[in-house]
Amino acid sequence: IGISGQWDLCTDRITFTHxxxxxxPYHRNLTTKGYRALIY
Structure with missing residues (x-):
């Protein structure tokens, strides 16, 4: 496995909520419907 170039942090160009x-509530809703939910 190799690295192709330098990593560039681009969070200033992406709009998202931190x-x-x-x-x-979302995990509870999923698990009561039989889905698995990962909490980290």
Whole structure:
């Protein structure tokens, strides 16, 4: 495995929310429907 060039941090060009709040309600909803949810 090799590296092709230098890494460039581009977070200033992508619009996203750093803090999305608690995901517990979403995980609860998924798991009660039988889906698996990963919490990290």
């Amino acid at each position: 803090n999305a709040g608690s995901m517990i």
